[in-house]
Amino acid sequence: MKSKDKVTIYDISKRLNISAATVSRALNHNPKISEKTRELVAKTAKEMNYKQNRLAQALKQGRTNNVGVIVPYINRSFFSSVIRGIEEELTPHGYHIIICQSHEEAENEAEQINALLSTQIDGIFMSVSKTTQKTDHIQKVLQEHTPLVFFDRKIDVPGVSSVVLDDFRAGYIATEHLIKEGCRKIAHLSGDINLEIYKNRYEGYIKALKDYHIDFIPNYVIEVNSKIESGMQAINELWKLNEKPDAIFSAGDYAALGAMQELRARKIKVPEEVCVVGFSNEPFTKYMELPITSMDQTPQEMGKIAAQVFLEQVKKNSTLSIEKKVVLPPELLIRESSSRKIHNLSDAS
Amino acid sequence: MKSKDKVTIYDISKRLNISAATVSRALNHNPKISEKTRELVAKTAKEMNYKQNRLAQALKQGRTNNVGVIVPYINRSFFSSVIRGIEEELTPHGYHIIICQSHEEAENEAEQINALLSTQIDGIFMSVSKTTQKTDHIQKVLQEHTPLVFFDRKIDVPGVSSVVLDDFRAGYIATEHLIKEGCRKIAHLSGDINLEIYKNRYEGYIKALKDYHIDFIPNYVIEVNSKIESGMQAINELWKLNEKPDAIFSAGDYAALGAMQELRARKIKVPEEVCVVGFSNEPFTKYMELPITSMDQTPQEMGKIAAQVFLEQVKKNSTLSIEKKVVLPPELLIRESSSRKIHNLSDAS
DNA sequence: ATTATTTTTGCAATCGATTGCTTAAATTAA
DNA sequence: TTAATTTAAGCAATCGATTGCAAAAATAAT
Incomplete structure (x- = not known):
């Protein structure tokens, strides 16, 4: 070599x-x-x-034309689509994209940031891991005056731009949809409330219940991760209750899938007895034998916008970091898992 | 900035x-x-x-401790798992992994290679795109004496190591399994024969038919891509024939899924009337309402081995490029989509 | 033909870290 | 106390590309 x-x-x-x-x-x-x-x-x-030799060039010029993208996992349809969006927007400007995974570990995240900073990337796009609490590593990025853009999962740090979904609204819409399908006992499979996105979805759920004068039952909220098994487990928990739910709003598609598996194992009919709504519009939701209603987050669009925010920031070339907060609207894709009425199946994914 | x-x-x-x-x-x-x-x-x-400043360090030392991985798409379970394997093996050695997508375009692939070479990466792992015909860009890598390791999809280039699946064997096993389930009219949804992997799977299929004295019917072979729709289309083609198949061996899981959708739409029972076998063991195959039999490629293992081959190569530090060819055994995961007999559902994925 | 002007090219410093060789300091031996 | 030896630290070149300033060459003007 x-x-x-x-x-x-x-x-x-x-x-x-x-x-x-x-x-x-x-x-x-x-x-x-x-x-x-x-x-x-x-x-x-x-x-x-x-x-x-771009090393030498970058060393001299002070910029590498590389940007880093840090996501929890690359094999989630949502994240890979966001990455695709960033790529499409930035490649024409001569940037190359370095993709990193945190595997949901704050420690890895910090390491990846260090690695990226030491290779002198021109900017970082990031969706924070579930376990991220401290913001030390993020402060480091700011200290170097490296542009940073959060997407989807953010932490509130002054001076950092972000592009996120209106998760509160999404939670509200999903719940409202279930209510309109006639459900009154709506359970919520929530993600870790430490992450804003899950907190907002949860609060949207609460608000919808309130607006429709439905009592909130704490036992109906179960925390899950994004594994199929945790969705199964959640159903097991819920079905120990006297009042079984008649609907499941899951903050993630994988948990929704697990829930549906378990319901099927228990011979509980979806959507007749229980309606199910997932979140993220993972490809499989559409192609199941019983397609799952899910919330689309227009991930590719999210990536593009994040990239545009970044470009704006570097164009100004100013040391003062602009803080821009973009919030995207969610879109509920109604499929069989939650359609009791013969419905207009608006399925455009 | x-x-x-x-x-x-x-x-x-x-x-x-x-x-x-x-x-x-x-x-x-x-x-x-x-x-x-x-x-x-x-x-x-x-x-x-x-x-x-790793730029300066790398410039001086002549090595960056970065390696590039080029895959067609990052959001295929197979590829992201291989990447995970590479990461796990190489991170402890101080390497950082730069992930690139070719989006199945030879042109992108060449550009990514150029970008990687000009940033002076220490090695490249690659699974070639479907549209790659010429090897010019690969020659460039060799000229720079940059270690190159193909995984899964390779091109025969002297001096390049590779880690692949025994696709011939996989094709054989899948077909044999269908035969043992009592199928005699086995169709094959093939990928692009220009890619070795698909050619080998196809030839394994042919060989199995031959060994079991089953006539090969050219009309039973349909070329598909890795989109669900192409699997649907394939069924449409096959069902125009007088002799309808009683089994489908698909070289990809997405096409298999599409085929199953279309069969269901036509009220054709799986596995009673038609057995289906897919390829790659995408997570959804296991979690379908009717789980799909699929071929596991132990992708993470593949990644690890590819990384080891790379490490060996750089350790020797010799200009002479070692050429190592590793072939991994496939494992058929038998699920409902192809189990007519009440079977030992060996499902360990 | 000579000077002024415009083009084209070269010199040398710079980006930040590394490293062979040399020198200075510290320690030990005589 | 002085010489010999070990240890610690500095000088300066280097990796490859870029760029302000200066010089040389080519062209135009007088």
């Missing part, structure tokens, strides 16, 4: 008997260089299979 | 009235530095919030 044969601008300059400065300028289309030599340099560069 | 305040070893050296060289050595635990000054430097470095 030693490569003594890597071609540099000096190699080109020697070959052509001109200075490296001229080569550099020629390659960068500097107008001070005559067309003649520009073409000559371009030609020999290709001949010699020259490839720019 | 301008940050005139980034701390360098010079800042530390000035503060302590020692040379930058000493600071550098101290931070790197060079034994030539006394414990006293080492601690002093470490302390002030922390105080001043020093963060190493």
